[in-house]
Amino acid sequence: MREKPTPGLLPTPATFINAQSAITGLRGRDLFSTLRSVAAHGLRHPVRSARHVLALGGQLGRVLLGETLHTPNPKDNRFADPTWRLNPFYRRSLQAYLSWQKQVKSWIDESGMSDDDRARAHFVFALLNDAVSPSNTLLNPLAIKELFNSGGNSLVRGLSHLFDDLMHNNGLPSQVTKHAFEIGKTVATTAGSVVFRNELLELMQYKPMSEKQYAKPLLIVPPQINKYYIFDLSPGNSFVQYALKNGLQVFVVSWRNPDVRHREWGLSSYVEALEEALNVCRAITGARDVNLMGACAGGLTIAALQGHLQAKRQLRRVSSASYLVSLLDSQIDSPATLFADEQTLEAAKRHSYQRGVLEGRDMAKIFAWMRPNDLIWNYWVNNYLLGKEPPAFDILYWNSDNTRLPAAFHGDLLDFFKHNPLTHPGGLEVCGTPIDLQKVNVDSFSVAGINDHITPWDAVYRSTLLLGGDRRFVLSNSGHIQSILNPPSNPKSNYIENPKLSGDPRAWYYDGTHVEGSWWPRWLSWIQERSGTQRETLMALGNQNYPPMEAAPGTYVRVR
Template identity: 90%
Template sequence: MRDKPAPGTLPTAATFINAQSAITGLRGRDLLSTLRSVAAHGLRHPVHSARHALALGGQLGRVLLGETLHQPHATDSRFSDPSWSLNPFYRRSLQAYLSWQKQVKSWIDESGMPDDDRARAHFAFALINDAVSPSNTLLNPLAVKELFNSGGHSLVRGLTHLFDDLLHNNGLPSQVTKHAFEVGKTVATTPGAVVFRNELLELMQYKPMSEKQYARPLLVVPPQINKYYIFDLSPSNSFVQFALKNGLQVFMISWRNPDVRHREWGLSSYVEAVEEAMNVCRAITGSRDVNLMGACAGGLTIAALQGHLQAKRQLRRIASATYLVSLLDSQLDSPATLFADEQTLEAAKRRSYQQGVLDGRDMARVFAWMRPNDLIWNYWVNNYLLG
């Protein structure tokens, strides 16, 4: 179940977006429709709107006089530069932005709109508020300093990055240099070998890194939407090496990249594949049972496997199960799902069956918008404004 924001805090897009949005799709016309509804409600209730407009005007007047009315959140790194608090211009621009944010939230909270409409409005304005932050402009003090320090080259580099992302990254700022990593050289460097393969996965066994190993193996089930080496990025932050050095026999699943031919695969297909891999681990090690560890959708898969084995009275084959960021009991009350009507769901079903798979770029876009300040606007500033 999604936790409700703490009283008095501003909602963020991450409060509202979940992976289901990637499947149903969130159409731009739905957001525009929400904004039109908000505007219409404001016109129908002029007294309510005028009261909040006057309150905002009063706060802006005090801001112009130099008062500091609001403080950014302690974890908000966008305004960590001292210029936002010391420079009169930047301090006023930040205070105006925070006043606008809080007054818009108050207007929506105190409006007479139905709960669903208020949730949609908060969702839309959370995205807008993040986008119009003064830190996202060329007047960002960090960008101004870099512009002078580089003799204008930062602006040229930023425009080059922007043009490249428009052509090759769906218009989103790149988060990493894609050619900087190579499997087996810069990531996934822990020695091991593929010991089993079926249609859905490859099972890898890693070379021991301790003199003695526990008899019972550990089988790691990564999420189907990530690569297995999320657990083996580099020697300094490799869970695999940590486990090996502590005497565990580690097996890892590497999921196959599905395509349109595999559109009929479902959760039961993945559960059966993991069960087969688990039995291979038992056969290789001679252990009667295994320790399972699942992350995200991998956790959901091993939970279903446990239920399957319990129904067959064979749960004893699993000694323990560890879950990492696994959502097993969810309540889909996200405002993002409020945009999903019958027409949207039918279109999503047709698109899913025609394409056969959910494009990874669509998932990447959704997860980026779950934390836009960290995964979009942070890179907007870094790549384009700072160059």
């Protein structure tokens, strides 16, 4: 079913923390500085502040008398239990909390602070308001019920979970029961072999799952920030198996998890290693050119590789490029980027160079604060207040399987967000060659997510416009990960498409067509047109020069 997107319902780009924040980090001193600025502003304008205090006092008085002044967001599951509406005590506590939230927002909106200062203040107070929610205490009606139902055992289990997370999970609530999964047995199970290995990556070739296969292979490049098996979780949502069953020859890069010995690996190091893998794919399959697919930072890497090949006049080795939630235009407008000043960027660089790597757990902490109600306080309630185990969910297991970034690559990413180099020819130099994406005349297919807080969809759209060649862009109805993991079996899947790319993402959206279902089949027909002729399937993996070394998922993916 196809229909036009509803006018007035333009999806909002990410509001708070995003990919730049995760790479740069947020310093506590910057957050406290914002609080001091807000407090100082309130003292300098006592009349305005007093007016809002009195307004809040008036609302709290009406709340104590039993009035219901505010309705919580129906999508806010924190207050879904009917006790919050029916019990007089809980109804009043919820109404007091909502009154405080709305009055603080009104006070900031009506203050005389600059736009940037207001944005920073909204950001900090949103984090504080989420933290002080009455649902985060032992008075949460769900916690009270569980306490009585378990005879007090829920409190004992919750304290045990809290202690375990303080010791082993960087102080954050665990999001998944990790012992429920094992790499190679319950996730990353598709049959294949490592056919090439260098210092930075392993290249895996997968066994065919179709009677015929296309001549040109697909090389999937995951982000260096995560393990590759987001493309091969369980069979029901494995992108690798979907491609194999539809006749594609599939190769996947598995990046090595670096340590302090690899601090000098930068973007050029990754591009050189990926070029080696590209040539191995060509040698094994006999294909002149290869289809590339990159996700998140993997998209940046394949774009840099193509720019490097173009500068060497060897771009003919690439047949097409698919970009999944990838930023090439790094301009992101959000309150969190207002904290990323020169001093913060230099401090982040210095920190990673001193340690040799940027720890994955540090990035995970920032990512969790992107959506604190979903990724922190939800598990705070479940794990500690209710004393329950976190769910056994394969995506969350993959998400918690952190990797590190070498200091040099971390520095390259910081410079990428600081200078936005790919928006002008020669702004980025890789492997000694200047990059000009407009000259990369390779057909491309880009996917973004409406609810993506990490790589906002409008920035991904602008990234598509930087590329040469025939460009396609689709907007999935999901977030960062679910936009990638979007199999046809998902009944909630839908996306927006519009073959005419205008300079304004809003115009593209309003002129677009709403399509029910997953974008995977649309991409499949697109990639098959660019994969050459079909032939009888060759079941053997590797060749004489690149024989199978060990079974997938290989060695590098297991390195912690």
